Amino acid sequence: MSTSFEANTLSGSLDAIDLQLLAILQANASISNIALADKLHISAPTCLRRTKRLQQEGWIEKQVAILSSDKMGRFMGHSVTALIEVSLDKQGEELLQAFETRAVQEAAVQQCWRVSPGPDFMLVVQVPDMPAYLAFTQRLLTQDANVRNVKAFFSVKRAKFGTEIPLPIAMP
Template sequence: MTDITTPIDLDATDLRILDQLQRDASLTNQALAAAVHTSPATCLRRVKRLMDAGVIERQVALLSPAKLGAGLTAIVEVTLDRQGAEHLAAFEARAVADEAVRQCYRVSPGPDFLLILQVSDMPGYHALVQRLFTQDANVRNVKAFFSVSRAKFEPSVALPAAATT
């Protein structure tokens, strides 16, 4: 497996494959190959290479939180009292282990963490506050923002232009 922090060279075919998979990862290999104008064997080999290199981290289905009873999204800034590496790592481990935490970023400057939470409702948020923030003596400040509407949610990554040779 290639080091995931090292960028790999992507040609135009790789970029077409990635673009199609970001739009619809459920495509069969045959359909994907047809869409990117390559043979199924070549397409399969390239997808495997992109997965082995860590460019494709995983393939998932995007679900509607609201239709599954998790209609409250909160964006939460968390500042810790002590920012030593062990304290940051301990909070991060607790945060990422919580099912309601959908995304966790260690950020700088400003707060130490930015969390994206998905809970059913305000009582669900309150329960999360109790288990993740209130019981942690190292949490100094929590600032929450609640989504009233989602204008855009795009999990795809902007792809670079293909290198011309």
């Protein structure tokens, strides 16, 4: 019996093997093509073609190395992670887009989310220390006359961090 997802397969462009491939790559993007093909029980050339197609179609945005923020913080001497709520005074589309554009250009901004209800944006910011945080807030938040309210929360411990999107498949 097939599930409604299998019948739908996300607009017909993903099948069960694609979903398994994506699940494996989310957990370990450095896996070799041969090992990936072996896990999927398909040939290496077929696996490579599928992976390339998923990249070309935008299912895989990019492959990166995720650094340990704890180790990098110790290496650099300090590290401050802030979760920042930003509310704008006026929320016209042009004004929202203007703030978003400025925020994503900041190297310290790891994530920028436009949210509703409540604040207009949630930012995840990583800076080396508090002077760098102050400089960041003055550049992005204080100098913008449309920023009405800022509420910052500073991380004291990261209990969980993940990048994987749960997929509707059962892995063997």
